[in-house]
Amino acid sequence: MASLAAWFLVYGQLVPFSRWLTYDLLGLARGSHLGDAVEFFAYDTPKVLLLLTLVVFGVGLLRSFVTVEWTRRVLAGKRESVGNVLAALLGVVTPFCSCSAVPLFIGFVTAGIPLGVTFSFLIAAPMVNEIALILLYGLLGWKVAALYFVTGIAVAVVAGFVIGRLRMERHVEDWVLKIRAGEAHVAEAMSWKGRVRYALESVRDIVGRVWKFMVVGIAVGAGIHGWVPEGQLAGIMGSEAWWSVPLSVLIGIPMYSNAAGVIPVVEALLAKGAALGTVLAFMMSVIALSLPEMVILRKVLRPRLIAVFIGVVGAGILLVGWLFNVVVA
Amino acid sequence: MKLIQVLGPGCAKCTEAARIAAEAVAESGVEAKVEKVEDIQKIMEFGVFSTPAVVVDGKVKVVGRVPSKKDVAAWLAEA
Numbered sequence: 001m002a003s004l005a006a007w008f009l010v011y012g013q014l015v016p017f018s019r020w021l022t023y024d025l026l027g028l029a030r031g032s033h034l035g036d037a038v039e040f041f042a043y044d045t046p047k048v049l050l051l052l053t054l055v056v057f058g059v060g061l062l063r064s065f066v067t068v069e070w071t072r073r074v075l076a077g078k079r080e081s082v083g084n085v086l087a088a089l090l091g092v093v094t095p096f097c098s099c100s101a102v103p104l105f106i107g108f109v110t111a112g113i114p115l116g117v118t119f120s121f122l123i124a125a126p127m128v129n130e131i132a133l134i135l136l137y138g139l140l141g142w143k144v145a146a147l148y149f150v151t152g153i154a155v156a157v158v159a160g161f162v163i164g165r166l167r168m169e170r171h172v173e174d175w176v177l178k179i180r181a182g183e184a185h186v187a188e189a190m191s192w193k194g195r196v197r198y199a200l201e202s203v204r205d206i207v208g209r210v211w212k213f214m215v216v217g218i219a220v221g222a223g224i225h226g227w228v229p230e231g232q233l234a235g236i237m238g239s240e241a242w243w244s245v246p247l248s249v250l251i252g253i254p255m256y257s258n259a260a261g262v263i264p265v266v267e268a269l270l271a272k273g274a275a276l277g278t279v280l281a282f283m284m285s286v287i288a289l290s291l292p293e294m295v296i297l298r299k300v301l302r303p304r305l306i307a308v309f310i311g312v313v314g315a316g317i318l319l320v321g322w323l324f325n326v327v328v329a
Numbered sequence: 330m331k332l333i334q335v336l337g338p339g340c341a342k343c344t345e346a347a348r349i350a351a352e353a354v355a356e357s358g359v360e361a362k363v364e365k366v367e368d369i370q371k372i373m374e375f376g377v378f379s380t381p382a383v384v385v386d387g388k389v390k391v392v393g394r395v396p397s398k399k400d401v402a403a404w405l406a407e408a
Contacts, residue, residue, distance in 0.1 A: 067379070067392065067393060068378045068379035068392075068393060069376070069377075069378060069379070069392065072378060095379070095393055095394070096379070097340070097342070100337075100338075100340065100378075100379050100380040100393075102338060102369060103338070103369065103372055103373070103377065103378050103379065103380055104378050104379060106369065106373060106378070107373070107378030107379075108378075110373070179369070179370055179373050180373070180374070181373040181374070181376060181378075183376045198394070201394075201397075
C-alpha cells in the first residue's frame with residue numbers, strides 16, 4: 001500500500017523533474033536540440049520504468065491465478081471459433097515462454113484441443129504481450145496501444161481458425177500423437193502472500209532483463225526527437241508506399257528481439273514520418289514470427305505446417321498493416 | 330535419500346532451477362540426489378505442461394517457474 005502511494009507521488013513529479021534537471025541543473029537552453037533530447041530522455045526513462053514495474057506487478061498477480069494446466073482444462077471442452085477467441089485471450093495472460101512451447105503444444109494436443117485453437121494460443125502468447133502494451137501506451141498513447149491489442153488478438157483468432165480449417169493434423173510429427181500424458185498436475189492454491197511474492201519475483205525478473213534495452217531505445221528516441229526533422233521517412237515508409245508493408249514483415253521475421261527493444265525503434269520510425277500500419281506490421285512480425293521459436297516448434301511440427309503457420313500469420317499482419325495505413329491516413 | 334527431479338527440455342530457466350536445487354541440497358546437508366529430466370515423454374507423464382518443474386520423491390512441487398532456494402529447503406525438510 002505504502003509503495004503504491006509512493007509510486008503515484010513520484011509519477012506526478014516527472015514533468016517538473018525533467019524540466020528542472022534539463023534547464024535548471026544542466027543549464028540547457030529551452031528549444032535547443034540538446035535540450036529537447038535531454039528533456040525527452042529524463043522524462044521518458046523514469047516514466048516507462050515506473051509504468052513497467054506497476055504493470056508487470058499487476059500482470060504477475062493475475063498470472064498467479066492462471067497456469068498452463070488450468071488453461072489446458074478450460075480449452076479442452078471448447079469447439080473451434082469460441083475456442084479460438086478464448087485461446088487467444090488466454091494466450092495473453094497465461095505465463096508462457098517460447099522455450100516451453102513443446103511441452104505446452106503436446107499438452108494441448110493430448111487434451112484433445114483442436115489444432116487451430118492451439119495455434120491461436122501460440123500466436124497470441126508472444127504477439128500480444130504486456131510489455132509491448134505498456135510501452136506503446138507510455139510512448140504513443142492509449143489509442144495505439146488499444147489498436148495493437150485488438151488487432152493482435154484478431155490476427156491470432158483468424159490465423160488459428162484458418163489453420164484449423166486447413167486440416168493440418170497429419171502434419172504434426174507422429175511421435176507427438178503417441179505420447180501419453182499423465183493426469184494434469186493441479187497446483188495447490190497460492191496464499192495471497194505467495195501471490196505477491198510471485199508478482200514481485202516477476203518484476204525483478206522481467207524489469208531486470210529488459211531495462212537495458214529500454215534505456216538504449218529511449219536514448220535513440222531522444223536523439224531522433226531532438227535532431228531528426230519531421231517527415232524524413234515518409235517517402236519510403238509512408239502510407240503511399242504499399243510495398244513497404246510486406247517489406248517490413250519480411251525484414252521482421254529473421255529479427256528476434258523482445259518488445260522492449262522493438263518499441264523505442266517503432267517510436268523512432270514513427271517520428272521520422274513512417275506510417276503507423278507499416279510500423280505496426282514490422283513490430284508484430286519481429287515479436288510474433290521468430291526463427292528461434294520456429295526451430296523449437298520444428299520438433300513437433302512438419303515443415304509444411306511451419307510454412308503454413310508463417311504464411312497465415314504473415315498474411316494477417318500484412319492485412320493489419322494495410323488496413324491501418326488506409327484508415328489512419 | 331531423497332530424489333529431486335528437475336523437469337525441462339534444457340532451457341535457461343530449467344538450468345537455473347537445477348542449479349538452485351543443487352545448492353539448496355548442499356546447504357541443507359540432507360542426503361538428496363538432483364536429477365535433470367529432459368525427455369518430453371517422461372515430463373508429460375508427470376502431467377506437467379510448462380517448464381521448469383520440480384518433483385521431489387515423485388511429487389510435483391512447482392510448475393512453470395523457478396523455485397527459490399527457500400522453497401527447495403522447505404521440501405527437503407518435509408518428512
